[in-house]
Amino acid sequence: MEKPGFLWEPDEAFISNSNLKAFADHIGKSLLPYEHFHRWSFAKPKEFWSAVWDFANIIGEKGDGVLSRPEDGCMQGTSWFPYAKLNFAENLLRGDEKRIAIVEGDENGEYRCMSMGELRRLVAQVQTGLRSLGINRGDRVAGIVTNRIEGLAALLATASLGAVWTSCSPDFGPQGIVDRIGQVKPKVIIATLDYQYNEKTFDMGAPISTVCDSIDGLSTLVTIGNSSGLSNVNDFKIITWEELCDNDSSSPEFIRVSFKSPLYILYSSGTTGLPKAIVHSVGGTLIQHLKEHKFHCDIKPGDVMFWYTNTAWMMYHWLVSGLASEATIFLYDGAPVLKNEPGMLWRYAEGLRITHFGLSPKYLEVLMKQTYPVNLKHDLPQLRSVLSAGAPVSPEQFHWVYENIKQDMMFSSISGGTEIIGCFVMGSPVHPVRAGEISCKALGMAVDVLDDRGASVIHQKGDLVCTQPFPSMPITFWGEDGEKRYKNTYFVDRPGIWTHGDLAEQTNHGSIIIYGRVDGTLKPGGVRIGTAEIYRVIDQIPEIQDSIVFGLPNNGDEEIVLCVVTKDRNLDIDTAKSMRYKIRSNASPRHVPHRIYCVNEIPYTLNGKKVEGAVKSTVLGKSIKNHASIINPECLAEYSILLGREFK
Template sequence: MMEQQSKVMDDHILWRPSEQQVAESNIKKFSQQTGIPFEPYEHMHRWSVAEPGAFWSAVWEFSGIIGEKGETVYLPPEDGGMLGAKWFPEAEINLAENLLRGDGSREAVYEADERGVQRKVDMGELRIMVAKAQEGLRQLGVRAGDRVAGIVKNDLQSLVALLATSSLGAVWSSCSPDFGAKGVLDRIGQVQPKILIASPEYHYNGKFFDIRDNISAVSAELESLSAVVCLSDTPGLVLETEAELLTWNELLENDAETPAFTRVPFDHPLYILYTSGTTGLPKSIVHSVGGVLLQHVKEHQLHCDVKEGDVLSWYTSTSWMMYPWLVSGLASGASILLYDGSPVRKDNLGILWEVAEEVGVTHFGTSPKYLATLEKCGYDVGGNHDLQALKSLMTTGAPLIAEQYTWIYETVKEDLFLASISGGTEIIGCFFMGTPAHPVRRGEITCKALGMAVDILDHRGASVVGRKGELVCTEPFPSMPLTFWGEEGDERYFNAYFKAHEGIWTHGDLVEETPAGTFIIHGRTDTVLNPGGVRIGTAEIYRVVEQIPEITDSLVFGFPMDNDEEIALCIVTEEGGAEAKLAEEIRQDVRRKASPRHVPRRIYTVKEVPYTNNGKKVEGAVRSIVRGQDVKNKESLKNPECLEEYISLAESDYL
C-alpha cells in the first residue's frame, strides 16, 4: 500500500534537480556556511523562524551586504506579538550602494521594448548616470527622507532616477504612465513628493500615448512640488504651478562621475507602494531600506538561485511590487532586463522570448495569464526560441494551475526550475517560493519561504493540513511595513493585518497545505464564495474554466440570493457569445474536475473582464455593482469602462 501511495505522489513530480545542480546551488552553500542542513528543508525553515537573529545575520553575511551591520541583529517586540520588532538597530546602509556594486565592465542593464533590445549598459556607465542624476536631485534640494515620485516607464531613465533617489536616502514612489490623473493623485498625491519625474509619452501594443495633460493636472494638485523633471528633450508641458520644469538632460548637466551614498538606519523609509483595491483610496505602504534589501537578496539567492552573471527579467510595470523586486537583482551580481510595452502583440506573440533569447535571460518572470495566452494561441516557445541560457521560469500575480505546469515543461523547456511564488505588496516579497534543491510538483507551490513563520488556520484558529484555511504569519520579519503613510497610518496598518487575529499577521489568502508539505493557493479570502455555507476559492473554478479552448477570459463572483449566494461565472469567448452547449460543457467540466459544489448556477457572456492596472481580476468590483453598490476607486482599474455592461447583469438572461 505504501509503495502505491509513493508512486502516486511521484507522478506529480515534473522536475528534479540533478546532484550537480543541488551541489552548486546557493542554498547548499548557505547551508555549509551556517552549518544548518537544508535536507530536510523543514529543518532549515524551522531554524530560520526559531532563531531569527542568527538566520537574518547569516543572510546579511552570505549575500555580502555593504554597510555597517552593528552588534545587535534582532530585538523582539516587548508584548510578544509581531509589531515593534527591531532589526539591525545599529546598522547603516544604502540601497543604491548595494545595487551599484561590482566590476564596472560587467553588463548591468538591458533595455528593451516592443521593437526588441534597444540598449545595454555596463555597471561603470550606470554608476556615472546615477552620479549625475544624484547631483541634479541634490541641486534641486533633495535630502534624506524627501519623497521623489515617478510617473514612469520600465526603462533605463526610470531606473537611474530610482537609484539616484535612494542614493541620497530619499524615498521613491512610482506609478506607470497608463494611470489617469486621478489614479496617480490617489496614490502619490497622498505622499506629497518634492520632485516629480515623468515620462511624457509611452507606446503600448503599437500605439502611441501622450500623457502631458495628465502630468500637468497632477502637478497642479501637488502643493509640495518644487520641480518636475520631464524624461524628454522637448517637454511640451504647460505647468499650472510654480514648480520648476526641466528636462532629464538638464538634470544630468553636471560634472559628477562617482555617486556618493548616504547611509541611513536599517528601518529608514525607502519605497512607498500602493495596493490596487477598489473599495477606497489605495493603501500607501511604507517599506524600509534594510527590510527590502535583506528580503530580496534572500529570495533571489536562496530561493531563486540567482548568481553573479545571471540575467533576471520580470514583466512588470513600475506600479507593481515586482518592479523593485526586479531592480534588487543587481545586488546579487545579476544583470536585469527592463522591458516597456505589451508582452503580446498580434503580429508578434513571442517578443518577450525574442528579447530573452538575445540577451541570454537565465531567470524569466511573468504571470500565469501571459502563459495562458500563449497556450491558447498554440505558441511553441521552445520550438521558436533557443533558450539554452534559461534556468528558471517564475510566476506570480495569480495561482499557476496544474495544467500550466505541464504545458511549461512540454512547450518551454524540459530541464527548468519552475517556481510559482506568492506574497504581496504588503511585504514586498513572498510567503511561499521554490528552491533549486526541491522537486517541482504539478500544481503546487514548493515551500514556505525561509524566515517566514507561515501557518494555515481554519475558522477555529487551529493550524490545519489538507484543508483550506487562512494564510497567517506568526513571527516578525524584516520586510514588514513601517506604517501606512498619512494620518492614523499605524492604526490603519494594524486594522488591515492584525485585527482578525491578535498579534498575528492575517494576509487574506485562502491556502491549503498538502501532506507533501507543498501549498495550493485558492484565491483571496475576500472573494471566497460561500454557496450553502461551503467555502470555495475562485481559483478552483478558474483552473477548470480557463482550460476550455473557446473561453478567452473569465470572472467568478458570488451572486446574492436572499441570505445566501449562487456562483456566477462571466465568460469572454472568441466568438463574442456562447450557446447552451458551451454552458453545459462548462458545468460538466467543473463538476468532474472540481466538485458539484463548484458548478456555476449562472453563466453570463460578457465582452471584457475588469482588471487592475497591475493585471489582477477584480471580482469584488463586479460583486459590488451587481449588489447596487458603487465602485469607489475605478482609477485602480485598467479598463473601468467595461463595468458598464455589468450594471444590468442581474436583469440579464444567463445560460
C-alpha cells in the same frame, strides 16, 4: 527520470552547486530535510538573519543587535538590526564596473546595454541634480515612468541620498496617479512624456500637467521625452532630464541610514477605496530580496534576470534588487504580446541569454490560447528558471510550461505581495516541482494555514498566516492613523499574527496551494471555494476567451455567478451545459455556477488582476470607490444591468 507526480526534480549536482547549499555549509547546518532547516530559520531569527547579512556580503555596518521585540510580543513593533547603517543604492551599485548591469529593450526589438561603471556615473549625475533641487534624506521623489534606464537611475539616485522613491506607470491615468503619489506629496516628480505600448504612441503631456497641478508641495517636474501638451498652471519648475544630469559627477555618494529608514512607498490595488500607501524600509527590502534571489531563485553573479512588469508593481522593485546579487537585469518597455510577434519576450530571452524569466499566469494563458510553442521557436539553453507571480498558476499551466518552454529547468510559482515586498512561499533549488503547488515556505517566514478555530491544518483550506515577525514587514501606512490602519489590515483577525488575506492549503510534503484572495472566496452552502478552482476549468475551454467569478447572496446562502467572454460574443445553452459539466467533473458540484452570463469584457486592475469585488458591488448596485484602479472601468456599466438579463 521524472518521478510520479514530479514535473521536475533537481539532481545532486544542481543542489550541490546552489547558493542555498553553500549557505547551509557556511553556517554549518544540514540543508536537508528542508523542513527542519526552514523551522530553524524562523525559530532562531537572530542567527538566521545575521547569517544572511554575512553570506550576502551586505555593505554597511551591521551593528551588535539583530532583533528587538516589544514587551507585548507584537509583531508590528519589532525592530531589526537596530544599530545598523547602510545604503540601498550602494549595495546595488556593486561589482566590476565593466560588467553589463542593465539591458533595456522595447517593442521594436531594439535594445541598449549599460555597464556598471556607466550606471554609477549616471546615478552620480542624477544624484547631483536632485541635490540641486533640494532633495535630502526623507524627501519623496516620485516617478511616473516606463520601465527604462532613466527611471531606474532616478530610483537609485533617490536611494543614494537616503530619500524615498515612489512610482506609478504612465498608463494609470491622471486620477489613478494622483490617488497614489498625491498622498505622499513628493517634492520632485520625474515623468515620461511619451511612450509606446502595443505599437501605439501615447502623449502624456496633458495628463502629466493635470497630475502636477493636483500635487501639494511639488517644487519641480523633470521631464523625459517630448510632448506638445505639457503646461504649467501651478508654481513649480520644469526642467528636462538632460538638464538634471548636466554636471560632471562621476561617482555617487552614499548616505548610510538606519535599517528601518523608509526606502519605497508602494500602493495596494485600491479597488475598494483609496490605495493604501505602504512604506517599506531600506534594510528590510534589501535583506529580504537578497534571501529570495540567492537562496530560492539561485541567482548568481553573471546571471540575467527579467520580469515582465511595469514600474508600479512590486515585481519591478523585486527585479531591480537583482543588481545586489551582481546579476544583469533586463528592462522591457512595451506590450508582452504584439500582433505580429507573440514571442517578442522569448526572442529577447534567447538573444540576451536570460537565465531567470518572470511572467504572470495571464501571460501564460495568452501563450496557451495562441498555442505558441516557445521551445520549438527559441533556443534557450541558458534558461534555468521560469517564475510566475500575480495570481495562482493552474496545474494545466504547470504542465504547459514544461511541455512548451523547457523541460530541464525550475518553474517557481511564488506568492507574497506588495504588503511585504516579497514572498511567503516560493520555489527552491532543492525541491521538486509538482503541478499546481508552490514548492515550499520561504526561509525566515513562519508561514502556516489556520482554520476558523486558529488551528494549523493540512490538506484543508484556511487562511494563510505568518506567526513570527520578518524584516520586510511595512514600517507603516503613510498618512493619518497609518499605524492603526496597518494593524487593522493584518492583525485584527488574529492579534499578534499576520493574516495575509489568501485562501490556501498546505500539503503533507510541505508545499502550498493558493486558491485566491479571501475577500473573493465563494461560500455556497457555507463551504469555502477559491475562484482559482473555477478559473482552472474554464481556462481549458477553447471557446472561452476570458472569465470572472463572484458570489451573490440568495436567501441566506450564496450562489456562484460566472461571466464569460466568448470568441463570437455569444453563449448558447449547449456550451453553458458543457461548462457546468466540466466544472462539476473537474472540481465539484459545489463549484457549479447557478448563473452564467456572456459579457463583452472582464475588468482588470492596472496590475492585471481581475476585480471580482468591483463586479460584485456593481451587480448589487453598490458604488465603486476607486474606478481609477481599474484599467477598463467603462466595462462595469454592462454588469450594472446583469441581473435583469437572461442567463444560461
